[in-house]
Amino acid sequence: MKIVAVDGTVSIKRDLDTGTDTQRQAVEEIIAQVREQGDQALFSLTKKFDGAELQQLRVTEQEMQNAYKEISDDIISAIRQAIDNIRDFHERQTRQSWMTTKEDGTILGQKITALDSVGVYVPGGKAAYPSSIMMNVIPAQVAGVQRIAMVSPGQADGCLPASVLVTASELGVEEIYKIGGAQAVAALAYGTESVPAVDKITGPGNIYVALAKRAVFGKVDIDMIAGPSEIVVLADEQANPRYIAADLLSQAEHDEQASAVLVTASQTLAEAVAAEVEKQLKTLPKKAIAEASIRDYGVIYVAKDLVEAIDVVNELAPEHLEILTEDPMKLVGKIRHAGAIFVGPYSSEPVGDYFAGPNHVLPTNGTARFSSPLNVDDFTKKTSIISYSKEAIEQNGRQISALARLEGLEAHARAIDIRLEGK
Known part of the structure; x- marks a missing residue:
């Protein structure tokens, strides 16, 4: 990995x-x-x-049942425990509708309503991503979405991986289509004879999926335009170089364009991690992918001190941030921009990917400066409630009409004045 001194420009x-x-x-x-x-x-x-000649678009009940024959009881148990953890976390995010009544009889409030329908895109083809199903479906279910349609590109035989089908089944998702790419996004947005349109599309995909989501935004809502995965590790001299190297590579193996960054004030640690990355790379099954990622988007920034290192992290605004310092919890409050923060030596990023509970659909490419992880709020909408009393309109009406006339909207003002006149 490249080792560079912080010179004011990090990205x-x-x-x-x-x-x-x-x-x-x-x-x-x-x-x-x-x-x-x-x-x-x-x-x-x-x-x-996809090279698949489908007979039907929708996954059948028989396909769902057959999938269970291919998955071991241990894996099913792990899936169920992960589902429980993720559901428990997201249930703590729920909001309630509310109303407040003022002395003059005015009632103001906010009504929380779940979206009617959501389409979940699950990447597929070369690999299976059961965790992506959990992270997109569970917050929608907790929010109260009644219809969840899942799309995922099938394998060459037209079937979805057994692990994907079992996970969907464990979540109670029954509307599943064996389609992927931009065509699946288009089907969810506009509807076809077999695929009814939805109100929102969530889930990651390749560049064609990302471009399709961007194109249909406005017709439907979307979660985000996700880029390649990122990890930043903030570490001091006491951190374990083997842990850091393993965690950097855990993201590098995702994609040639994934980014793996270490930020530290220790030159000794920087050199030890760089050597350890090279060592661990040699035995990785996805060595070619990880090697390209490390070469093109891997870097070790050496800051003059921990204060500057924290500034670097906030400038990077990473998707995943690990803090491996002597007192990591003490630094959490100093982090302003990160999709998820993993605290301490045993909070390896894959813990969050699969099992802990928080959502792994996170803002990338610096958008953690203004974006949040996928959450229950993403599957609800908020409606304002206003009930003005006669007393309130008599007390405030002249101010309202004055503001309307200030903007040149006479009909707005007259709509208030006519009530003040009592006619």
């Missing part, structure tokens, strides 16, 4: 979600094809991109 931000002209045009054409041809487009595009 892991990459312009990755806008795509090329060719990619954007391809996505636009796919969306148009789905809107015009419906199911026919989904069948043909699935064959073209």
